[in-house]
Amino acid sequence: MTKEKFIYGMYNDDDLMIAGIKQLQSKGIHVRDAYSPFPIHGLEDVLGMKWTRIAIAAFIFGITGLTLAILTINYMMIMDWPLNIGGKPNFHFYQNLPAFIPIMFEFTVLCAGHGMAITYFFRNMTLPGLPARNPHPRTTDDHFAIEIAECENKKFSKEEIETMIAESGTVAVFEKERIVKFL
Amino acid sequence: MVKEAEVRVPLILGKDVTYHSITEDVCRPIEGKAGKLWWAMFSVAIVLAIWGTGMILYTIGRGIGVWGLNNTVDWAWDITNFVWWVGIGHAGTLISAVLLLFRQKWRMAINRSAEAMTIFAVIMAALFPGIHMGRIWLAYFVFPVPNQFGSLWVNFNSPLLWDVFAISTYFSVSFVFWYIGLIPDFATIRDRAKGPVAKKMYSLLSFGWTGNAMAWVRFEEVSLVLAGLATPLVFSVHSIVSMDFATSVIPGWHTTIFPPYFVAGAVFSGFAMVQTLLLVVRKVLHYEKYITIQHIEMMNRIITVTGSIVGVAYLSELFISWYSGVEYEGYAFLNRATGPYWWSYAIMMSANVISPQLFWFKKLRTSFVFSFFLSIIVNIGMWFERFVIIVTSLHRDYIPSNWSMFHPTFVDIGVYLGTIGIFFVLFLGFTRVFPVLALNELKSILKSSGEAYRDKDSDQH
């Protein structure tokens, strides 16, 4: 478990925070991250973050599910124990394909949904039993915090950074340690 | 943020609503004590639940001979209840998924409780095929597991197996969808919890949520993709339920419109149930600011639209049964409307097709009392729809010497009422432990759709 110290600035409004981030960025300060109680559209653009690729994971899991479903049905219905059900013999997979489609579809969705959810939990490091890592309890209520690392802003001293944050419309500036890596 | 057009009605009422007051309002029922009304409803529900559980245990102990089924009507209340509950279970995911895809902001106030309802309703639904098996302890054989007689597998051609896959996929994906939405809200409760037990519990439930920018980006993307997956899933699940009937050759069951028509019916009944619960929640938890008349009106509109779609389907079926020129098909529908079960057909028609048309009147559409009343009527009507489809198609089949009637026993009734009891116990429990409104999502629309902010702006102009 690795811990690091960061400087935080707290705002009491989302628009103020975005204005604050832009102001700090114009002065050449790199804002690492922001914490908010709800999703703010366009925040990731302001912070220069790339959109997540988690949907691709869902697609891959879905394809895997579809393949598994086809292989399983083919094994059970065609290869291992072919039965003639209601005048519909099971010599080939395609003969009864219409009847197999519902389960192929369901299994695709099952794998895509759960696979993506698990990916999501691991990417966000939100798993049962993990400690909360938000800088201040009110960032899940009505406050918004920005996170700045001293080491990423070598041009300025710590005091300078803190003054600049305070000037950007914050209600509080503080320093705090936070877990950055679990392993 | 771009302001909404003036013609839009605010979705969060109250000029003094702030981010913090939303948190307070949503957390109040969780942190405070329950009111009298809540206890009154909970007591009724728990009595029903206990009675129902007894009846279920009795059924398992004695076998399904204690029900009113007979050789001709071998599916009756059990499957009726199953389809009814699955149908109800559809609205939750529809609200959260389809309305999310269509960016309907009014969904924010209702999606959480609707999704909870979905989960509980699907549990109730899954109960019925389970106890109908008779030997429920062998239920694992519905899954493709090899058995002791060699490799004789489940039948992938059978709609009953499709059902197993559909319902379990639907239940688990809906659950994950619901839970992912709950995590940030649990984090809010965690961060303000006072007692050590509550702190520990919500800390565990919130999975260590941080709320940083990338987490929210992933949150939004996952919600969108899950919504995209859940939408065809909603369609598929009730379609597959309908195929339990439609793949057969029983007149009244085998008709191609069944899949989409069951979906429309499911949405219809599900929205009615959401409406019922929403009005209860609004009253019991005092959420007048968030569950506004606008929400109720929107719900009523969807009820009218889906009710009308169901109406088109009823009439299509009725017409085609004559047009087809197939004797059995024609008789099945004639028997529905004029046979010994004519009253159930009449209830179905009037409750599902005619009564929602009353919502054309704005006065009725925007009345809380009337909406509540009508949502119950629709729930009853949709139960009768399934009863009509299942029992009236079966009780007079191809051979007249086989004709029979179905009479429910006290066990049938007890199990059915019991599931309603268990459902309400779960739901009322949910309102005490879980945030009933999606509080973080509500905050995200406060500035665009809240009355408080709209007025602030018009002052500046």
Added chain:
Amino acid sequence: MDQFTFTDKSKKIFIALILIGVATIIYGVLDSSVSSHRIWTSALINGWFFFSTAMMGTVFIAINSASQSGWIVVLKRVFEAVSMYVPIGAITLILVFIASSLHWNHIYHWMAEGITDPNSSHYDALIAHKEPYLNLPFWWGRALVILGTWVGFTYIYRRKSLKEDKEGGTKIYTGSMVTSAIFLVFFSYSSVVASWDWFMSIDAHWFSTLYGWYVFSGMWIAGMIMVFLLTHYLMGKGYLKEVNASHIHDLGKFIFGISFLWTYLFFSQFMLIWYANIPEEVTYYIPRLNDYTWSFWGMVIVNFVVPMLFLMSKTTKRNRNVLAVVSVIIFFGHWMDIYFLITPGAMKADGQIGIIEIGMLFGYLGLFLFVVFRELSKAPLVVKNHPLLEESKHHRIN
């Protein structure tokens, strides 16, 4: 560039297309190997294809005004222009109906003489059973009421929209919500009846309760791709500056979603009939699967797999060029869908896709585009006073 100009060049192209169509018909009439029945069948296919595309313009405007959607407002004029082909499309359909009633073709088997007469040599008991519904006066009455009402509502929407440009205010906006609700109720019944009357009755013995919704879903996809292709063209010419990637994304989502809906309805109908395998129902699919095996399954695959593969990703839905390629493919895929609604019933195993069908497709396309472009040039390309216009201009989604 608020005002679209219908250039002489495009006019010439469209007239040339119309002339190709006319030349094809003349060729068909003169060539003795081409039956006039085939020409009329093709006229029904192409007539309905473009009529339903146009009709969807009206229906989509109605759906959006009933549901108060904001994003669509900047595209409303494109939908309107498409919808203005409805009256002409109605005439093209009525021509086929007249021809069928006068026995110039035998698309509708139940119209054949003596078919309901027990003493006739080709008496058909099942069709005689359906006579109370399938008889010429009643059938014509329904057709005229349906087409008339649809045309009427199309004009109402267009007129109100033009009036809103001049007057402003929210009166027309709230008023059209009521109009739309009424229209959609009428449409939900009439579209089903229309599909029975005009297409299901071609296979007069056969029936399917799902049919109406299946035809409607096809109509919806045709309307969406047509509107998208026009938007794409207009944007390429520098018009519609207000339309951004999010609008395209939404159109893409609709094309993707409705393709799925179509597939779902196709599968529901096909699978249930295949599964139960009862003689009165399988008559529909047997000729389609035996005589047209490859093209029939090809049609299904094109209409499902192409949008499925290409439009699943967000990037492609936001990319106009990819979307345009997919739309053109679905355009033909959907034309094939309508071909299979009609041809196997009307022409049995003799249906083909040759010079007649393709040539007439060009002719109808020319006529359609000529009307639509003329209507586009008649009014500003973006509505002026819609209450949700600002919302639509600032439409942004991820």
